[in-house]
Amino acid sequence: MWSVQPLAIYCKIPLMASSDETSTDGPDASLRVDFCGLDFASPLVLLSGCVGFGEEYTRVKGFSNRDVGAVCLKGTTLEPRLGNPPHRVYETPAGMLNAIGLQNPGARHVVEKILPQLDFSETRFIANLSGSTVEEYAEVARIFDDSPIDAMEINISCPNVKEGGVAFGNDPDMSARVVAACRKVTDKPLITKLSPNQTDIAENARRCLEAGSDAFAVINTLMGMAIDAESREAIIGNNQGGLSGPAIKPVALLKVHQVYQVCRDHGVPIIGQGGVASAEDAIEFLIAGASAVGVGTALFYDPLLCPKINAGIENYLARHGLARVSQLTGTLRLNSPPVRQPGCGV
Amino acid sequence: MSTRSTIHLVEATVLEHHHLDGEQHILRVQADDIAADARPGSFAHITCDPCLPMRRPISILRADRRQGWVEFLYKVVGEGTRRLAERGEGELLSILGPIGRPFSFDTARRRPLLIGGGVGMPPMIFLAETMRGEKDLQPFVILGSEVPFPFTARPSTVMVPGMPEGVIAAMPLLEDRGIASRLASTRGYAGCFEGYVTDLARHWLDALDEEARGQVEVFACGPHPMLEAVARLARDYNLPCQVSMEEFMACGVGGCAGCVVEVQTETGPAMKRVCVDGPVFEAGEVFPF
Ligand SMILES: Cc1cc2nc3c(=O)[nH]c(=O)nc-3n(C[C@H](O)[C@H](O)[C@H](O)COP(=O)(O)OP(=O)(O)OC[C@H]3O[C@@H](n4cnc5c(N)ncnc54)[C@H](O)[C@@H]3O)c2cc1C
Ligand SMILES: Cc1cc2nc3c(=O)[nH]c(=O)nc-3n(C[C@H](O)[C@H](O)[C@H](O)COP(=O)(O)O)c2cc1C
Ligand code: FES
Numbered sequence: 138m139w140s141v142q143p144l145a146i147y148c149k150i151p152l153m154a155s156s157d158e159t160s161t162d163g164p165d166a167s168l169r170v171d172f173c174g175l176d177f178a179s180p181l182v183l184l185s186g187c188v189g190f191g192e193e194y195t196r197v198k199g200f201s202n203r204d205v206g207a208v209c210l211k212g213t214t215l216e217p218r219l220g221n222p223p224h225r226v227y228e229t230p231a232g233m234l235n236a237i238g239l240q241n242p243g244a245r246h247v248v249e250k251i252l253p254q255l256d257f258s259e260t261r262f263i264a265n266l267s268g269s270t271v272e273e274y275a276e277v278a279r280i281f282d283d284s285p286i287d288a289m290e291i292n293i294s295c296p297n298v299k300e301g302g303v304a305f306g307n308d309p310d311m312s313a314r315v316v317a318a319c320r321k322v323t324d325k326p327l328i329t330k331l332s333p334n335q336t337d338i339a340e341n342a343r344r345c346l347e348a349g350s351d352a353f354a355v356i357n358t359l360m361g362m363a364i365d366a367e368s369r370e371a372i373i374g375n376n377q378g379g380l381s382g383p384a385i386k387p388v389a390l391l392k393v394h395q396v397y398q399v400c401r402d403h404g405v406p407i408i409g410q411g412g413v414a415s416a417e418d419a420i421e422f423l424i425a426g427a428s429a430v431g432v433g434t435a436l437f438y439d440p441l442l443c444p445k446i447n448a449g450i451e452n453y454l455a456r457h458g459l460a461r462v463s464q465l466t467g468t469l470r471l472n473s474p475p476v477r478q479p480g481c482g483v
Numbered sequence: 484m485s486t487r488s489t490i491h492l493v494e495a496t497v498l499e500h501h502h503l504d505g506e507q508h509i510l511r512v513q514a515d516d517i518a519a520d521a522r523p524g525s526f527a528h529i530t531c532d533p534c535l536p537m538r539r540p541i542s543i544l545r546a547d548r549r550q551g552w553v554e555f556l557y558k559v560v561g562e563g564t565r566r567l568a569e570r571g572e573g574e575l576l577s578i579l580g581p582i583g584r585p586f587s588f589d590t591a592r593r594r595p596l597l598i599g600g601g602v603g604m605p606p607m608i609f610l611a612e613t614m615r616g617e618k619d620l621q622p623f624v625i626l627g628s629e630v631p632f633p634f635t636a637r638p639s640t641v642m643v644p645g646m647p648e649g650v651i652a653a654m655p656l657l658e659d660r661g662i663a664s665r666l667a668s669t670r671g672y673a674g675c676f677e678g679y680v681t682d683l684a685r686h687w688l689d690a691l692d693e694e695a696r697g698q699v700e701v702f703a704c705g706p707h708p709m710l711e712a713v714a715r716l717a718r719d720y721n722l723p724c725q726v727s728m729e730e731f732m733a734c735g736v737g738g739c740a741g742c743v744v745e746v747q748t749e750t751g752p753a754m755k756r757v758c759v760d761g762p763v764f765e766a767g768e769v770f771p772f
């Protein structure tokens with residue numbers, strides 16, 4: 138178990154905006170984003186695996202899917218999966234580990250039983266595709282193609298399954314093959330979700346772009362582990378899990394920046410994600426190159442966070458004289474460190 | 484039934500915080516919306532400290548709808564509960580609740596047996612108080628603890644069949660409401676049954692005649708091995724039984740599938756979420772033996 142004493146710095150994370158910043162009548166028009174031709178009411182996207190199959194958070198009074206541009210459904214495979222044994226989640230410094238193992242009822246069940254229950258007038262819904270083989274990804278994509286789903290996210294970055302997932306996502310050849318196979322069976326927007334657990338994320342993005350990806354989600358979780366020192370046991374049932382939350386934000390910002398270099402000239406948008414817990418965080422991702430911003434783990438901290446982030450972004454746009462949130466995308470000012478020769482005073 | 488808007492996010496003021504032996508604490512907060520909808524078995528998801536933003540699940544011990552307060556009984560086991568114990572009167576706590584499928588009782592079974600172990604006591608006390616509203620029900624509550632009980636036990640004035648000699652200690656709050664209770668511990672506390680809660684339950688069940696035994700329904704909350712023993716007891720006596728389960732949680736509202744237990748269903752094994760499919764399950768689903 139970890140000690141929290143040295144982590145007092147994280148207390149500064151602005152988790153809760155003051156309530157007077159909260160809007161009640163949905164996101165302001167300045168927050169609208171065109172994402173691959175889809176109309177997002179806000180750049181915020183609820184992330185796969187954090188909100189079940191779309192309606193779970195509506196249990197919370199005051200929560201509304203209308204506050205976000207889109208909702209990504211839980212990772213879905215061709216056949217139902219039970220997922221990993223417990224424990225599946227564990228809090229770590231400024232974040233958490235999860236190893237759910239893609240528990241889901243299978244693509245056909247999702248399309249036939251769950252999608253008809255979703256209120257598509259509230260937001261856009263995005264399926265999250267997973268599989269153990271290239272063919273399985275394509276079959277899941279085909280099933281969702283014949284459904285009202287608005288877009289599909291190809292999850293080639295799940296760290297919690299033995300086959301497929303990150304094993305594909307860390308290999309640019311395999312990544313491109315998965316994307317190409319899905320591209321063949323659907324004209325709906327395809328978003329490739331990239332893993333941070335790889336050497337050259339930009340190269341992978343380039344290959345997926347050539348294979349037909351319309352957009353990217355950057356990043357999925359980083360692989361990690363938690364150990365109980367007393368019992369010497371691995372705490373997570375699956376031994377290892379995916380790290381998410383504020384702890385991964387700096388990694389995610391850099392990866393978004395790197396993938397943006399590839400995407401910029403092609404007009405291919407990015408859903409930046411990893412540790413977003415405030416309007417400032419969301420704005421940083423937009424500046425790094427994202428067109429939309431994902432919120433996952435922070436929802437566990439504050440289920441009513443999204444309207445506060447919307448209000449914070451709106452406020453920022455007004456202060457900076459910007460009419461639309463899309464004007465922020467990729468506006469990062471990089472330093473150009475001068476090349477100096479070391480002198481005697483080094 | 485629609486599940487929309489059933490859980491409230493409340494900034495609750497700490498009204499009272501009592502610190503008891505065995506690192507146990509009783510916390511009372513003002514949380515009107517949660518108090519209004521709380522049921523025995525439902526829990527709240529509490530931010531113990533801003534430095535530990537993941538919430539911790541704690542059962543609701545009692546709720547007063549009229550005055551709008553909710554009470555919890557918890558034990559310090561790690562960093563989150565340790566920090567929660569530091570929160571003083573007047574401070575604000577972010578609480579999400581009430582959450583979960585509560586206990587549901589069959590009023591035709593007139594002799595409910597409620598078994599609570601350690602910090603599994605709260606839902607049993609809440610359930611017993613709720614049953615008091617049903618005049619035909621005669622609940623019997625067995626509480627077990629391996630640390631000093633979080634209340635001062637007193638000799639019972641309510642007769643209970645089958646109790647071994649000297650097993651007279653009862654919980655005052657239940658006693659005052661005319662609900663029979665007895666205490667068990669392996670620590671040799673005065674007036675308590677020396678042994679496990681399930682052993683004391685067997686004494687009671689064996690003392691009932693066949694007809695009375697047929698009116699028993701079992702409810703339990705406590706550590707996993709205790710629940711397994713209770714499920715076995717219920718199976719041995721062929722009694723319906725509900726148990727409240729625990730598992731690590733992230734969202735607490737059904738979104739992450741982080742909190743699952745394996746259950747047996749008609750179509751085979753399934754992973755159910757403790758937060759919204761539970762925490763209360765049929766014992767036979769979780770412990771199929
Ligand atoms: C539905 C439900 C009701 C509960 N009711 C009560 C109650 O009324 N009183 C009480 O004292 N305790 C109760 N618990 C257990 C309580 O949630 C844990 O003791 C607490 O989360 C421990 O947190 P920690 O940071 O102090 O401990 P740590 O061991 O440091 O916790 C580390 C992580 O593991 C999780 N964790 C550890 N043990 C448990 C556990 N037994 N159950 C769930 N998560 C755990 C924590 O939430 C945290 O995320 C309940 C648990 C559940 C699931
Ligand atoms: C409990 C949990 C389950 C997740 N399940 C999935 C999943 O099924 N598919 C997927 O692509 N990403 C999954 N993720 C990753 C998130 O979608 C997101 O990319 C990641 O958590 C980083 O964002 P965050 O720090 O805001 O949570 C999951 C994350 C968590 C915490
Ligand atoms: S804690 Fe997230 S589903 Fe139960």
